[in-house]
Amino acid sequence: MTDLTSLTLAEARDGLAKGEFTSVELTGACLAAMEARKDLNAFIVTCPEIALDRAEASDARRAKGEALGPMDGAPVAIKDLFCTEGVQTTAASKILQGFKPQYESTVSARLKAGGAVMLGKTNLDEFAMGSANITSAYGNVVSPWQAEDDAAPLVPGGSSGGSAAAVAARMCLAATGTDTGGSIRQPAAFTGIVGLKPTYGRCSRWGIVAFASSLDQAGPMTRSVRDAAIMLGQMAGFDAKDSTSANVALPDFEKALTGDIRGLKVGVPKEYRPIGLATEIAALWDQGITWLKDAGAEVVEISLPHTDKALATYYIIAPAEASSNLARYDGVRYGLRVENGGNLDEMYMKTRAAGFGKEVKRRILIGTYVLSAGYYDAYYLKAQKVRALIANDFREAFKQVDVILTPTAPSDPFPIEGGAKVDPITMYLNDVFTVPASLAGLPALSLPGGLSQRGLPLGLQLIGRPFDEETVLRAAQAMEAAAGFTAVPTLLREGK
Amino acid sequence: MSLDKATVRKIGFLARLEIPEEDLEGLAHELNGILGWVEQLQQVNTEGVAPLASVSETRLYWRDDVVTDGAMPEKVLANAPDGLDGYFLVPKVVE
Numbered sequence: 001m002t003d004l005t006s007l008t009l010a011e012a013r014d015g016l017a018k019g020e021f022t023s024v025e026l027t028g029a030c031l032a033a034m035e036a037r038k039d040l041n042a043f044i045v046t047c048p049e050i051a052l053d054r055a056e057a058s059d060a061r062r063a064k065g066e067a068l069g070p071m072d073g074a075p076v077a078i079k080d081l082f083c084t085e086g087v088q089t090t091a092a093s094k095i096l097q098g099f100k101p102q103y104e105s106t107v108s109a110r111l112k113a114g115g116a117v118m119l120g121k122t123n124l125d126e127f128a129m130g131s132a133n134i135t136s137a138y139g140n141v142v143s144p145w146q147a148e149d150d151a152a153p154l155v156p157g158g159s160s161g162g163s164a165a166a167v168a169a170r171m172c173l174a175a176t177g178t179d180t181g182g183s184i185r186q187p188a189a190f191t192g193i194v195g196l197k198p199t200y201g202r203c204s205r206w207g208i209v210a211f212a213s214s215l216d217q218a219g220p221m222t223r224s225v226r227d228a229a230i231m232l233g234q235m236a237g238f239d240a241k242d243s244t245s246a247n248v249a250l251p252d253f254e255k256a257l258t259g260d261i262r263g264l265k266v267g268v269p270k271e272y273r274p275i276g277l278a279t280e281i282a283a284l285w286d287q288g289i290t291w292l293k294d295a296g297a298e299v300v301e302i303s304l305p306h307t308d309k310a311l312a313t314y315y316i317i318a319p320a321e322a323s324s325n326l327a328r329y330d331g332v333r334y335g336l337r338v339e340n341g342g343n344l345d346e347m348y349m350k351t352r353a354a355g356f357g358k359e360v361k362r363r364i365l366i367g368t369y370v371l372s373a374g375y376y377d378a379y380y381l382k383a384q385k386v387r388a389l390i391a392n393d394f395r396e397a398f399k400q401v402d403v404i405l406t407p408t409a410p411s412d413p414f415p416i417e418g419g420a421k422v423d424p425i426t427m428y429l430n431d432v433f434t435v436p437a438s439l440a441g442l443p444a445l446s447l448p449g450g451l452s453q454r455g456l457p458l459g460l461q462l463i464g465r466p467f468d469e470e471t472v473l474r475a476a477q478a479m480e481a482a483a484g485f486t487a488v489p490t491l492l493r494e495g496k
Numbered sequence: 497m498s499l500d501k502a503t504v505r506k507i508g509f510l511a512r513l514e515i516p517e518e519d520l521e522g523l524a525h526e527l528n529g530i531l532g533w534v535e536q537l538q539q540v541n542t543e544g545v546a547p548l549a550s551v552s553e554t555r556l557y558w559r560d561d562v563v564t565d566g567a568m569p570e571k572v573l574a575n576a577p578d579g580l581d582g583y584f585l586v587p588k589v590v591e
Binding site: 098099100101102103200201214240243244246247306309312313315316323327330331332333334335336337339342343344345346347348349350352353356361362364365366367368369372378379381382383384385386387388389391423424425439440441466 | 509511523526529531533536540542546552568572574575577578588
């Protein structure tokens with residue numbers, strides 16, 4: 001029998017339907033892989049009992065001919081930013097240690113309603129703030145990949161680093177991620193998997209621990225483009241509980257995968273080729289262009305003139321929204337409380353000082369400052385205006401093209417040790433190619449394009465028009481076919 | 497502009513974050529680095545540009561004015577560090 005943990009969602013769906021294996025077998029295989037790969041620290045909480053219960057229920061439904069949908073019985077991991085009823089949800093922060101939500105997030109509820117099996121909650125950067133998964137209060141995640149010439153442990157990217165590592169290391173068939181400035185796409189690129197950030201409003205944010213509410217969006221992290229299409233269909237949809245949830249038709253995303261991109265107009269933004277872009281990243285990008293042309297697409301150069309200001313814009317807007325969102329962690333309603341006989345303000349201050357990590361505090365302080373009296377106009381309002389210009393750049397570009405191709409990240413994965421030492425701004429630069437689409441609220445997908453000279457995965461990003469995930473997915477599938485990326489993480493190879 | 501220790505202390509209070517005296521200097525340095533970097537936005541001409549608060553183009557919709565949720569005090573209080581008789585407890589506020 002093939003290794004069950006290596007199946008794609010589509011293969012598992014078909015195998016379950018044919019009765020080749022059961023959800024209990026599939027789930028058991030994933031739980032065993034999670035146990036064997038504990039050293040990667042991909043999960044904060046595992047829930048084997050819940051998983052096996054749901055797997056049994058799925059098998060029982062199927063036996064009665066009542067299977068629910070394409071993910072019924074599929075074992076998946078949930079980023080520990082989604083509230084899950086009765087299962088600890090921490091956002092990788094000490095301040096939420098022991099927090100057991102009394103409700104289920106809309107996205108995880110939809111997956112559950114579709115029969116998906118939850119294996120556990122994956123590690124992340126604290127409150128999803130980071131690009132290396134080194135700010136988690138529960139320890140860093142280790143990538144299942146290693147460089148050919150160096151066994152130093154590498155970062156899986158972030159913030160959805162636990163989800164990325166779990167999918168890449170075959171501990172689950174797929175996982176949920178969330179993306180505020182690149183937190184699905186960059187870890188997907190770093191671990192050689194597919195990650196899709198849908199259009200803002202496509203997936204409900206209800207029940208997801210909020211970071212920056214005008215940017216946060218949930219999406220699938222999978223081992224194939226088809227799987228991303230399947231899983232997005234199970235996660236997305238209008239939700240009255242999120243006022244920014246879009247009441248638009250939910251297409252059958254898998255049907256969009258026609259394999260035919262003849263005549264598709266693909267834009268290549270010249271501003272994404274800054275001086276000093278790593279040679280191998282530029283080469284991969286050129287390779288991607290060739291694949292699209294060979295498949296019949298028409299590639300044109302476009303201009304997104306405000307690209308170089310996107311990162312600074314993001315690092316005003318996201319911390320500002322975060323400082324406001326994270327005000328709720330006050331030691332009163334849930335989570336940590338530190339008290340030593342002082343007054344209410346002292347309780348707040350001590351609780352938050354003890355509960356938040358360094359990067360989170362840094363962003364709360366920046367956010368508080370840029371929103372404070374006297375500085376609001378100079379920083380926050382200015383950033384919102386530049387954001388409007390960035391969004392407009394894309395609007396103009398999409399008059400000319402159907403989809404935009406860029407690299408996902410400016411480098412291949414870096415060592416954990418080095419990541420802990422770099423200054424904040426150098427770390428922020430990881431998101432230079434992903435942040436613009438976030439600011440504009442556009443759907444964007446990262447797919448593995450090839451390996452770097454050191455044998456590590458590199459990703460390519462496709463950005464689409466609002467609510468046109470279908471074109472993004474169709475183009476991605478054509479590229480996936482051309483790339484033929486079959487490399488598996490170092491730790492999964494023979495003799496490892 | 498440059499943040500000094502006193503300003504960092506003040507922001508810390510606004511954000512209700514206790515900052516130990518010995519950390520103020522280092523934080524001021526870090527925050528100044530970030531603020532100096534985002535200063536580049538001042539180069540962008542934004543005259544006549546309306547600020548973008550949300551990319552969501554869908555209009556907020558009206559719903560029926562009915563209760564959709566509630567009557568679950570025990571669930572609301574389930575994770576409270578301290579509570580009594582259906583209330584959250586906090587340190588004494590009024591002397």
